[in-house]
Amino acid sequence: MISVVIPLYNKEKYIKETILKVLNQTYQHFEIIIVNDGSKDKGPDIVSEIDDPRVKLFNKENGGVSSARNAGIERSQYEYIAFLDADDEWLPNHLEEISKLITKYKDHADVFVTNFARKYGTGNIVDNRKQDELKEGLVKDYFKIVLKKGVIHTSCVCVSKKALLKANSFDERLSRGEDMDLWARLAREFGIAYSPAVTELYLQEAENNSGGKSDVTRSIIYHLDFSTVKSIDEKKYLKNLLYRKYASLLKNMDFGNFTKLMIKQGF
Numbered sequence: 032m033i034s035v036v037i038p039l040y041n042k043e044k045y046i047k048e049t050i051l052k053v054l055n056q057t058y059q060h061f062e063i064i065i066v067n068d069g070s071k072d073k074g075p076d077i078v079s080e081i082d083d084p085r086v087k088l089f090n091k092e093n094g095g096v097s098s099a100r101n102a103g104i105e106r107s108q109y110e111y112i113a114f115l116d117a118d119d120e121w122l123p124n125h126l127e128e129i130s131k132l133i134t135k136y137k138d139h140a141d142v143f144v145t146n147f148a149r150k151y152g153t154g155n156i157v158d159n160r161k162q163d164e165l166k167e168g169l170v171k172d173y174f175k176i177v178l179k180k181g182v183i184h185t186s187c188v189c190v191s192k193k194a195l196l197k198a199n200s201f202d203e204r205l206s207r208g209e210d211m212d213l214w215a216r217l218a219r220e221f222g223i224a225y226s227p228a229v230t231e232l233y234l235q236e237a238e239n240n241s242g243g244k245s246d247v248t249r250s251i252i253y254h255l256d257f258s259t260v261k262s263i264d265e266k267k268y269l270k271n272l273l274y275r276k277y278a279s280l281l282k283n284m285d286f287g288n289f290t291k292l293m294i295k296q297g298f
Contacts, residue, residue, distance in 0.1 A: 069093030208251025
């Protein structure tokens with residue numbers, strides 16, 4: 032049995048279709064926990080109209096996506112938790128692939144992830160990885176692999192609840208990079224099992240993917256602590272994130288956040 036956690040904030044355009052894609056899974060042993068994080072649109076009303084006892088809506092004051100996901104984790108009743116954003120799509124075999132990974136690798140892994148594809152407004156769909164680029168099995172050298180290309184995307188990962196709780200779940204200080212922060216903490220301590228099967232579509236033109244300035248103190252980059260990192264590959268990965276953020280802030284002439292980051296990280 033799997034608990035599916037979906038944070039909801041102003042996604043009335045997508046949420047019904049997202050839920051229906053879950054209900055249409057070939058693997059049917061799940062509950063769906065939607066956490067309404069203070070939405071101001073009709074999204075929660077749309078969820079309430081779906082007549083299926085496995086769909087459970089919880090309301091809370093707006094606290095950000097990390098807070099919403101953590102609330103979903105707390106309310107979940109099953110051993111494994113799959114995450115899904117309200118504007119992403121699961122293909123019908125997603126949970127079946129996750130279930131296969133759990134059955135095969137649960138003695139050596141607590142994180143189970145499938146391949147995904149990016150879906151653009153033009154209709155183009157591009158796989159994150161070619162099928163033969165990373166084989167099925169336990170992921171070794173996670174930080175070396177992720178330096179070149181991401182392995183885990185939020186909407187195609189399932190994690191044991193015990194691992195999430197031991198890792199203290201999502202860092203509620205963060206509103207950007209909160210997922211990468213958690214995957215890194217999980218990768219240090221728990222095994223990761225991967226399937227090259229594409230089972231999720233990541234919508235690139237969704238409303239929450241828009242650019243713009245945001246407070247860098249709410250980003251994973253601001254809170255990096257290199258003194259706690261022992262792995263050379265992890266240190267390379269985190270420094271790469273930091274340097275890319277510096278470059279992005281300069282490109283956007285965001286000198287306020289650039290200065291904050293320079294003072295905090297000292298690079």
